[in-house]
Amino acid sequence: MGLTKRSNINSLALKLRLAINVPRYNVFMNVLITGGLGFIASHTACVLAEAGHQLVLLDNLVNSKRSVLQRLETIIGKPLIFIEGDVRDEACLNALFKTHAIDAVIHFAGLKSVSESSQDPLRYYCNNVGGSIALLQSMKAHGIKKFIFSSSATVYGTPQYLPYDESHPTKPINPYGQTKLQVEEIMRDLAHSDPSWSMIALRYFNPVGAHDSGLIGEDPSGIPNNLTPYLAQVASGQLPFIRVFGDDYETKDGTGERDYIHVMDLAEGHLTALHYVESHTGYCPVNLGTGVAYSVYEVIASFEKAIGRAIERKIEARRAGDLPVYYADPKNANAILGWSATRNLDQMCASAWNFQKTSVSASSTKK
Ligand code: NAD
Numbered sequence: 066m067g068l069t070k071r072s073n074i075n076s077l078a079l080k081l082r083l084a085i086n087v088p089r090y091n092v093f094m095n096v097l098i099t100g101g102l103g104f105i106a107s108h109t110a111c112v113l114a115e116a117g118h119q120l121v122l123l124d125n126l127v128n129s130k131r132s133v134l135q136r137l138e139t140i141i142g143k144p145l146i147f148i149e150g151d152v153r154d155e156a157c158l159n160a161l162f163k164t165h166a167i168d169a170v171i172h173f174a175g176l177k178s179v180s181e182s183s184q185d186p187l188r189y190y191c192n193n194v195g196g197s198i199a200l201l202q203s204m205k206a207h208g209i210k211k212f213i214f215s216s217s218a219t220v221y222g223t224p225q226y227l228p229y230d231e232s233h234p235t236k237p238i239n240p241y242g243q244t245k246l247q248v249e250e251i252m253r254d255l256a257h258s259d260p261s262w263s264m265i266a267l268r269y270f271n272p273v274g275a276h277d278s279g280l281i282g283e284d285p286s287g288i289p290n291n292l293t294p295y296l297a298q299v300a301s302g303q304l305p306f307i308r309v310f311g312d313d314y315e316t317k318d319g320t321g322e323r324d325y326i327h328v329m330d331l332a333e334g335h336l337t338a339l340h341y342v343e344s345h346t347g348y349c350p351v352n353l354g355t356g357v358a359y360s361v362y363e364v365i366a367s368f369e370k371a372i373g374r375a376i377e378r379k380i381e382a383r384r385a386g387d388l389p390v391y392y393a394d395p396k397n398a399n400a401i402l403g404w405s406a407t408r409n410l411d412q413m414c415a416s417a418w419n420f421q422k423t424s425v426s427a428s429s430t431k432k
């Protein structure tokens with residue numbers, strides 16, 4: 066990137082310094098962020114750094130690009146500590162915990178494709194469950210007991226009632242969801258065995274959107290699986306049309322409904338969770354969602370508004386394993402963490418499109 070362009074981006078990033086929708090807090094922590102260059106982790110890193118926390122990012126780059134680090138440093142305005150390594154690598158973790166006085170860990174590192182997890186479950190159990198066990202063991206050995214885990218609404222499975230609250234039975238319908246539930250169960254057992262642990266499993270609904278700078282966002286390799294990155298590529302002309310997976314569901318317009326949440330709201334949720342584990346012990350799962358479900362057609366309409374033209378669509382068969390509708394009861398997040406989402410669907414789509422224009426289509430963020 067040329068110097069002029071870079072300094073323009075720097076000043077843009079400065080202007081966009083986060084207006085964090087979370088109360089200020091005067092305890093500053095050293096936080097390890099695993100999977101630190103990934104989609105949700107990178108946005109969380111911005112929010113945490115802006116709030117004054119010191120960060121160490123660990124990532125094996127299995128699903129992220131090293132170039133995200135430089136973009137993050139541009140947004141944050143200072144260098145970051147990055148370690149290229151795997152959460153399953155005990156020696157790497159021990160060296161990390163010896164070198165850096167870590168107070169808390171936010172564990173994003175994981176594989177996340179539902180379909181891939183059905184094709185290669187062992188890889189998913191090894192990475193997601195094995196990685197979490199290795200991390201927790203190393204944390205325990207170094208006396209670090211504050212832990213926030215990236216879980217998923219997928220742990221609930223077929224809805225017995227909606228919205229899902231945290232007491233809803235958990236019965237995942239795919240190996241990916243099973244890996245998340247197993248880690249939650251390990252956390253619960255650990256908290257029972259030693260009450261000095263402080264742990265939260267954050268059950269994300271559908272994270273979308275991007276940082277306002279347009280420098281970081283969701284940039285999957287290959288053809289996207291998820292709705293908004295796919296729409297972004299249709300909008301930019303990389304793909305010809307959006308495939309609508311089923312218009313015959315019993316939903317408001319026949320298409321699937323989901324609780325989409327702006328990734329910056331999600332990132333702020335992690336800051337409140339960090340405050341929480343700092344001052345509480347035990348284990349609890351908390352939904353991070355908005356409590357509102359939007360249909361595929363509503364998301365397409367919002368994306369069309371963002372780009373100012375129509376998006377071509379084709380109705381296809383339902384996608385195997387898709388549920389018609391689900392959304393969060395976010396009351397606990399508000400009661401326990403003092404957090405609620407503030408950004409709407411139009412902001413999610415506009416920011417996703419801004420990222421596509423600024424970073425993905427303009428100059429690929431790939432390695
Ligand atoms: P992502 O793939 O962008 O980020 C995950 C990061 O972890 C990547 O940078 C990857 O390279 C890294 N990673 C994976 N395995 C690793 C390992 N063994 N050691 C070190 N680094 C490793 O995904 P994301 O969307 O940002 O998701 C972050 C977390 O949130 C994941 O655990 C995911 O399962 C969970 N989650 C995501 C969603 C979603 O829709 N995006 C929903 C619910 C839960």
Ligand code: UFG
Nearest residue numbers: 177217218219270271290291292295308309310321361387
């Ligand atoms: N959809 C389409 N066309 C596409 C992609 C998706 O019509 O090209 C539809 C789906 O059928 C669904 C909705 O858009 O109705 C959302 O689908 P996504 O693939 O964007 O998201 P999912 O709800 O299937 O799953 C996502 C993550 C999971 C995570 C879950 C948490 O991919 O990893 O949210 O709620 F577990």
